[in-house]
Amino acid sequence: xxxxxxxxxxxxxWLSGKTRPMEYRMAQLEAxxxxxxxxxxxxxxxxxxxxxxxxxxxxxxxxxxxxxELNVTLNNLCHWMKDEHVDKNLVTQLxxxxxxxxxxxxVLIIAPWNYPVHLILVPLIGAIAAGNCVVIKPSEISxxxxxxxxxxxxxxxxxxxxxxxxxxxxxxxxxxxxxxDYIFFTGxxxxxxxxxxxxxxHLTPVTLELGGKNPCYVSDTCDVPxxxxxxxxxxxxxxxxxxxxxDYLLCSLEMQEKLMPALRAAITEFFGPNPKESPDFGRxxxxxxxxxxxxxxxxxxxxxxxxxxxxxxxxxxxxxxxxLPSDPAMQEEIFGPILPIVVVANMDEAIDFINxxxxxxxxxxxxxxSKVVNQVLERTSSGxxxxxxxxxxxxxxxxxxxxxxxxxxxxxHGKFTFDTFSHHRGCLHRNMGLETLNxxxxxxxxxxxxxxxxxxxxVKRRGTCTLL
Amino acid sequence: xxxxxxxxxxxxxWLSGKTRPMEYRMAQLEAxxxxxxxxxxxxxxxxxxxxxxxxxxxxxxxxxxxxxxxHEALNNLSHWMKDxxxxxxxxxxxxxxxxxxxxxxxVLIIAPWNYPIHLLVMPLIGAIAAGNCVVVKPSEISxxxxxxxxxxLxxxxxxxxxxxxxxxxxxxxxxxxxxxDYIFYTGxxxxxxxxxxxxxxHLTPVTLELGGKNPCYVSDTCDVPxxxxxxxxxxxxxxxxxxxxxDYLLCSLEMQERLLPALREAITEFYGPNPKESPDFGRxxxxxxxxxxxxxxxxxxxxxxxxxxxxxxxxxxxxxxxxQPSDPVMQEEIFGPILPIIVVANTDEAIDFINxxxxxxxxxxxxSDDKVVNRVLERTSSGxxxxxxxxxxxxxxxxxxxxxxxxxxxxxHGKFTFDTFSHCRGCMKRGMGRESLNxxxxxxxxxxxxxxxRATSKVTRKDDCTLL
Numbered sequence: 012x013x014x015x016x017x018x019x020x021x022x023x024x025w026l027s028g029k030t031r032p033m034e035y036r037m038a039q040l041e042a043x044x045x046x047x048x049x050x051x052x053x054x055x056x057x058x059x060x061x062x063x064x065x066x067x068x069x070x071x072x073x074x075x076x077x078x079x080e081l082n083v084t085l086n087n088l089c090h091w092m093k094d095e096h097v098d099k100n101l102v103t104q105l106x107x108x109x110x111x112x113x114x115x116x117x118v119l120i121i122a123p124w125n126y127p128v129h130l131i132l133v134p135l136i137g138a139i140a141a142g143n144c145v146v147i148k149p150s151e152i153s154x155x156x157x158x159x160x161x162x163x164x165x166x167x168x169x170x171x172x173x174x175x176x177x178x179x180x181x182x183x184x185x186x187x188x189x190x191x192d193y194i195f196f197t198g199x200x201x202x203x204x205x206x207x208x209x210x211x212x213h214l215t216p217v218t219l220e221l222g223g224k225n226p227c228y229v230s231d232t233c234d235v236p237x238x239x240x241x242x243x244x245x246x247x248x249x250x251x252x253x254x255x256x257x258d259y260l261l262c263s264l265e266m267q268e269k270l271m272p273a274l275r276a277a278i279t280e281f282f283g284p285n286p287k288e289s290p291d292f293g294r295x296x297x298x299x300x301x302x303x304x305x306x307x308x309x310x311x312x313x314x315x316x317x318x319x320x321x322x323x324x325x326x327x328x329x330x331x332x333x334x335l336p337s338d339p340a341m342q343e344e345i346f347g348p349i350l351p352i353v354v355v356a357n358m359d360e361a362i363d364f365i366n367x368x369x370x371x372x373x374x375x376x377x378x379x380x381s382k383v384v385n386q387v388l389e390r391t392s393s394g395x396x397x398x399x400x401x402x403x404x405x406x407x408x409x410x411x412x413x414x415x416x417x418x419x420x421x422x423x424h425g426k427f428t429f430d431t432f433s434h435h436r437g438c439l440h441r442n443m444g445l446e447t448l449n450x451x452x453x454x455x456x457x458x459x460x461x462x463x464x465x466x467x468x469x470v471k472r473r474g475t476c477t478l479l
Numbered sequence: 480x481x482x483x484x485x486x487x488x489x490x491x492x493w494l495s496g497k498t499r500p501m502e503y504r505m506a507q508l509e510a511x512x513x514x515x516x517x518x519x520x521x522x523x524x525x526x527x528x529x530x531x532x533x534x535x536x537x538x539x540x541x542x543x544x545x546x547x548x549x550h551e552a553l554n555n556l557s558h559w560m561k562d563x564x565x566x567x568x569x570x571x572x573x574x575x576x577x578x579x580x581x582x583x584x585x586v587l588i589i590a591p592w593n594y595p596i597h598l599l600v601m602p603l604i605g606a607i608a609a610g611n612c613v614v615v616k617p618s619e620i621s622x623x624x625x626x627x628x629x630x631x632l633x634x635x636x637x638x639x640x641x642x643x644x645x646x647x648x649x650x651x652x653x654x655x656x657x658x659x660d661y662i663f664y665t666g667x668x669x670x671x672x673x674x675x676x677x678x679x680x681h682l683t684p685v686t687l688e689l690g691g692k693n694p695c696y697v698s699d700t701c702d703v704p705x706x707x708x709x710x711x712x713x714x715x716x717x718x719x720x721x722x723x724x725x726d727y728l729l730c731s732l733e734m735q736e737r738l739l740p741a742l743r744e745a746i747t748e749f750y751g752p753n754p755k756e757s758p759d760f761g762r763x764x765x766x767x768x769x770x771x772x773x774x775x776x777x778x779x780x781x782x783x784x785x786x787x788x789x790x791x792x793x794x795x796x797x798x799x800x801x802x803q804p805s806d807p808v809m810q811e812e813i814f815g816p817i818l819p820i821i822v823v824a825n826t827d828e829a830i831d832f833i834n835x836x837x838x839x840x841x842x843x844x845x846x847s848d849d850k851v852v853n854r855v856l857e858r859t860s861s862g863x864x865x866x867x868x869x870x871x872x873x874x875x876x877x878x879x880x881x882x883x884x885x886x887x888x889x890x891x892h893g894k895f896t897f898d899t900f901s902h903c904r905g906c907m908k909r910g911m912g913r914e915s916l917n918x919x920x921x922x923x924x925x926x927x928x929x930x931x932x933r934a935t936s937k938v939t940r941k942d943d944c945t946l947l
Contacts (some may be wrong), residue, residue, distance in 0.1 A: 026834065028858070067924035071932060079938040086941045097877035108875060113860055115883070192884065204679055211675035214668060214687065216888035219680070237914045240935045244921055281922040366494065380913045388906065390496070392581060398908035400917075406936055407576055409565035410905035415583070416562045416660065420684040422903055435890055437878035438856065441865040446705045449868075453712055454749040454759035455632035458536030464539060468874055470547040 014146075017174055018189045021117045021144040024171040030114065030142045033092055037085060039139050042167040043132065044081050047074050050163055054128055057155040063125065063294030063324075068249055073128040076406065080133050083408045083425050084140045090454040091140070091429050091431050094438075102448060102467040107440040113435040114142035115216075116192035121183065121206070124153035124296055125252040125346075133162060133223055134195045134218075137428025143193070144172040148186060151179045152297055193432060195341075197254075199344075200417050203359050217432055218421030220254070223371035227257035227401070228361045228387055230378035238377045239273035242350070243281060245375075245401025247328045250293035251304075251348035255373045257401050258345055259334070260352040261465050267332060267352050274350075275315050276398045278328045287318070287325050295324040295347060304347035310338035311351060336364075358383055363388045370394075370416035375401055394418050482614075485642055486657045488609060489585045489612040492639040498582065498610045501560055507607050507636055510551050511600065514635040515542055521631070522596055525623040529595065531762030536717055544874065546820075548601050548932070551876045551893050552608045559608070559897050562906075570916065570935035575908040578796035582775055582899040583684070584660035589651065589674070591666045592621035592764055593720040593814075598688075599628065602663045607898025611661070612640040618767055619647045652677075661900060665722075668885050685897055688722070690812050691839035695725035695869070696829045696855055698846035699734055706845045706867075707741035710818070711749060713843075713869025715796045718761035719772075719816035723841045724867050727802070728820040729829040735820050736798060742818075746796045747823050755793050763792040763815060772815035774821060778806035779819060784907050804832075826851055830858045838862075839882035843869055862886050880887030902938040907919050 029035065047054075054073055058064040064073075094109040113117040118138050122131040131147055138145045139362040147164065149157045161175045176186055187209040189195075196206045197220040210217045225243075231239055245257050263271065282289040301324045308317055311334030316327035326348050334340055334351035341351065355361045365374065365387075376387035384398035394414040397404045405412050405424070413422030423431050451463035490648045497503065515522075519542060526532040526541065536847050552559075562577040590599035592796030599617055606613045615632070629643045644654055653836050655677040664674045665688040672729075678685045695713075697706055730738065750757040771791040776785060776797065784797030794816050802808060802819040809819065823829045833842065833855075840862040844855035852866035862882040865872045866873040873880050873892070891899050919931040 065922075065924060067922075067929055070929060071920075072930055075933055075937060079936070082940045084940040086938075097875070100875060101876070103871070103875065108878060110863075110879060111856070113883075116860070134605070191703055200682060203682055207679035207682065208676055211672055211679055213884055214671055214675065214689070214888065219682065234911050234914075237911060239915065240914065240921060244917075283923075289922065291924045302941075377911070381908070384908060388579075392584070392902070393904065395905040396579075396907070398906075399911050400907070400909045403571065403909065404576075404905055404907040407565065407567060407571065407905075407907070408938060409567070410576060410907070411578060411903045415902045415904075417682055420682065422905075434860070434883045435879045435881075436861065437863040437875075437880055437881075437890075438866075439864070439868065439872035439875070439878070440849075440852060440856075441868040441871065443702050443705060443867050446702075446708070449709065449712075451538070453708060454533075454535075454757065455751075456533055456759045461535055461538055467545055468539075468547070469543060470550045470554075470876060472550045 012185065012188055014176065014186050014189055016145065017176070018117060021056045021146065021172060025114070025116050025144045030144060030172055033089055035143060036139055037088060039168055039173070040081060040085055040136060043136065043139070044078065046163060046167045047077055047081070050159070053159055053163070054156075057159045058153070058420065060155040061124070061153040062250065062252065062296040064249060065291045065293060066154065067291065068293070072126050077129055077132045077136070080136050080425065080428070081409055084136050084429065087426065088140055091426060092334065100468055100470070103439065103441070105442060105445065107191050109437050109438050111436045112141065113436050115432060115434055116143060118193040118195065118432060119141045119146045119186065119191040120195070121148045121196045121198065122262070124150035125254070127153040127251060128160070128368055130197045134423060134428060137423060138195070138432045140396055140429050141432035142430055144192070146186070147175045148183060149175065149177065151177065151200040155402035166264045193217070195431070196220070199239070203419065218413070218423065219419045220421075221372070221417065221419040222254045223414070223418040224258040224341070225255060225345055225373045225375065226365045227260050227375040228358070229260060229266055229270065230358060230376070230380065231263055232379045232383070234379065235273045236276070239270060239277040240280075241400050243274060243277040243328070246350045247278070247281070247292065247348050248402065250295060250326070251401070252293070252296065252346055255395075255402055255405055257350070257375050258371070259341065260350060261354065261355050261364060263356065264354050267354055270323075270352075271314055271332070273331070276328055278315060282328060286328055287320065295326060298324065300346070301326070304345065304349065307340040307347070307349055309343060310334050310340035352365065358386060362387060365391050370418055372414045372418040373397065373404070392416075399427070409476065443468050480653065480656055482644065482654050482657055485644070486585060486614065486659070489614065489640060489642065493582070493584050493612045498612060498640055501557055503558060504607055504610060507775065508549060508553055508604060508642070510635040511604065511607070512546065514551075515545055515600070519625070519633055521627055522624070525627045526595065526621070527591070528623040529621040530718065530720065530764040532717060533759045533761060535759065536761070540594055540717070545597055545600045545604070547876055548604050548893065548896070551572070552604050552897065555894065556608055559894060568936050568938065571907065571909070573910065573913065577906050578829060579904045579906050580609065581904050583900060584611060585614065585660040586611045586661040586900060587614045587616065587654065587661065589616045589664045590618055591664065592618035593717060593722070595624035595628075596620040598665045601696060602891060602896060605891060606663070606900045608897045609900035611900055613643055614642050614654070614659070616644050616651060619645065632672070633831060640828055655706070656717045661685070663899070664688070672888065686891065687887045688882070688889075689885065689887040690722045690839070691837050691882070691886040692726040692809070692812055693723060693839045693841045693843065694833045695843040696730050696826070696845065697728060697730040697734055697738065698844070698848065698851045699731055700851070702847065703737050703741045703846050704744070707738060707745040708748075708866050711742060711796070712817045715749070715760065715816050716870065718763060718794070719762070720764065720814055721870070723863075723870055723873060724825060725818070725843050726817060726839070727809065729823050729832060730908070732822050732826065735767040735822055739782055739798065739800070742798050746783060754796055755788065755791070763794060766792065768814070769794070772813065772817065773819055775808040775813060775815070778802050778808035826854060833859050838886055840882045840886040841865065841872070860884075
């Protein structure tokens with residue numbers, strides 16, 4: 012067990028109480044902020060080398076969104092850390108009753124390669140804020156960012172309490188043999204199962220941010236050019252390598268016909284007539300992934316794009332029309348710049364299609380008719396939902412972000428990250444005296460005592476309230 | 480898979496949307512209330528037959544506490560179910576952003592034998608309130624209560640959506656082969672691992688309410704008779720078969736000498752000179768458990784009690800002194816009417832003793848000096864905490880109840896149960912128009928566009944706040 016020493020070093024630091032004071036946590040968080048400011052250029056370069064991530068996108072997702080999480084946390088940490096005093100019953104009126112937020116201890120964060128700084132830093136911020144020590148395992152697939160994080164984080168954070176472990180599947184498996192007090196994993200469902208099974212041996216609580224095929228329903232009443240732009244943006248951002256990207260479109264045959272020129276226009280507006288020459292369109296992260304995605308192109312009918320260049324790991328922004336549920340592109344999460352369109356008769360058929368499949372991380376629905384958007388929301392189940400746009404729901408620090416079923420369990424962002432990494436300890440502090448208050452509960456048991464106890468402990472049923 | 484039909488029947492009911500309306504959930508909850516009222520006598524008889532549970536204790540722990548939880552849910556359900564609107568940055572100011580609480584689907588509740596109604600009904604209330612369909616698996620060890628629940632509960636609840644499954648380990652394993660959308664388990668840590676491992680195969684989220692050895696520290700400055708009564712009450716309630724009972728005492732040698740006569744007196748005050756004849760003292764649930772607990776008596780020296788009667792599964796309220804950490808009674812959760820006392824020099828030694836062991840469900844600390852109570856609270860980690868009393872922290876519906884580390888993961892009671900069985904879906908609804916608001920995010924990327932994106936979506940750092 013090559014990591015036993017590291018884990019026990021961090022555990023000793025945690026038991027020493029070093030991470031408990033608010034000032035300590037704020038200082039570590041401020042240091043993370045300096046990392047984002049001072050190493051901005053290095054982050055842009057590393058993510059560009061890893062997957063040709065345009066610097067605008069890297070700046071937005073890897074820097075700005077992380078600074079937002081940092082600022083929400085720094086702005087509110089003292090409030091979040093406070094004991095939360097709660098309602099008391101009659102018998103505890105004179106007592107102190109509160110919820111204390113305790114750290115779990117030594118936590119593990121495993122991050123993927125597609126937003127390699129963001130998907131480390133956003134959980135890390137909450138883990139630090141909650142007072143934990145943290146082991147971070149970046150993805151070896153985004154190897155330039157992996158190297159950057161391994162070298163840089165140890166310069167900015169307290170090495171007694173925070174460590175980066177690098178490596179591949181073998182190293183991750185050995186790491187998981189150790190006992191952690193919380194495990195936060197972002198990645199694919201099959202590995203999520205492995206992580207949760209490993210966690211079960213130690214009864215370690217987990218958050219699993221996984222994936223799936225996010226459906227995007229477009230109704231017949233909508234502003235076609237706007238829908239096209241919003242869908243194209245969401246699908247081709249980071250060359251499609253986004254867990255919340257719209258994975259496939261559901262619409263009627265007529266809508267498919269109306270959308271096609273609008274999608275073409277949007278792609279040209281964004282990436283020019285030859286997207287391969289656009290500085291604003293990314294590349295696939297590695298050869299294996301490129302080959303997997305390319306194999307999906309033989310699905311339905313190639314309507315837009317379809318060009319590939321293996322040397323550059325370039326796949327053009329592609330739209331596939333008339334795709335069947337049995338086609339390759341519909342068998343797995345695409346995680347690339349391909350948007351299949353599956354034709355359905357109407358909204359009900361779209362909802363049935365969605366409900367017949369594993370629950371995704373996000374469901375998207377476009378309609379000018381808010382009743383249609385609401386129907387899709389109400390009759391489906393997913394991690395999150397966005398009506399009339401894509402991706403935007405995760406840019407709010409006030410909305411919880413997480414999956415359900417195959418797309419994951421747990422949630423984070425903003426205060427939800429702090430809560431994820433905190434144990435909510437129910438506390439009651441009573442008086443040493445006032446023993447007469449307690450006598451009704453003691454044997455010898457009598458009816459009179461029971462009456463007194465009931466009166467001082469019961470929660471009464473109030474008059475019925477109406478759902479406004 | 481003998482339960483496949485049952486689970487798919489419940490899943491079909493859930494997909495039909497039957498459990499979604501508030502009125503439906505309220506009706507099922509009201510029916511549960513009628514079960515507790517109309518079948519109270521049968522509940523008293525079954526639990527008396529199972530473990531000699533005194534009717535007073537049943538009224539308090541099995542009926543009153545469940546009615547409290549029920550009233551809490553009925554009083555607040557419409558409020559809990561409402562969409563929660565959240566803060567929005569400038570870029571989404573005109574949109575709708577909210578958290579919607581949704582059911583998971585078909586959930587499984589596995590209950591233990593020691594509070595067989597309470598530990599089944601309490602989670603069931605939250606599961607129903609959150610809109611789920613539920614499979615309930617009572618414990619076969621409390622066989623009279625199991626029979627009562629299996630025969631009577633279904634006549635109160637909608638059989639399309641709620642089912643009781645009976646049986647032992649084999650049946651539980653076969654049940655766990657099925658895919659559930661949430662599993663709520665109360666029981667031992669070793670079986671908790673099995674449940675979580677089974678859940679991992681389906682990526683099913685879990686709450687595990689487990690156990691451990693709950694330490695009870697008594698400082699040198701306290702009201703000895705009061706402490707004795709409160710500890711005796713907590714330890715011998717339900718003949719010690721309580722997951723949150725004080726498992727062992729930590730105190731100085733002088734305090735031990737002062738406590739012993741007070742403990743003796745409290746035991747006599749509660750149960751008379753011969754507790755075997757008291758109607759207010761319970762019995763061990765089964766022969767195997769009786770034998771396990773009896774074997775722990777050869778630890779240290781019996782200072783009070785120690786008598787046993789195998790035919791009745793009676794173990795006298797017992798206090799052991801001169802107990803060593805290596806003794807049998809300190810190797811496992813006692814879950815019986817035995818209280819070992821371990822001598823420590825001072826508070827710091829008590830804290831070190833506690834921290835060298837698995838994190839328990841609850842820690843108790845008695846002291847007239849608030850600073851001592853606070854020091855124990857701050858320097859230890861446990862599911863919950865109570866200063867200057869035992870058990871009472873779980874009587875409050877406003878405090879979360881759950882373990883940490885070996886004592887469990889997740890929490891419930893009151894709104895926390897509703898939240899446990901609800902998926903928090905982050906939702907956003909945008910306008911179909913106002914496309915100019917989105918234009919800055921689209922390629923071709925420019926510095927100017929980025930400036931606008933940053934200005935409309937960033938979270939600014941506020942001035943420093945101080946921890947009051």
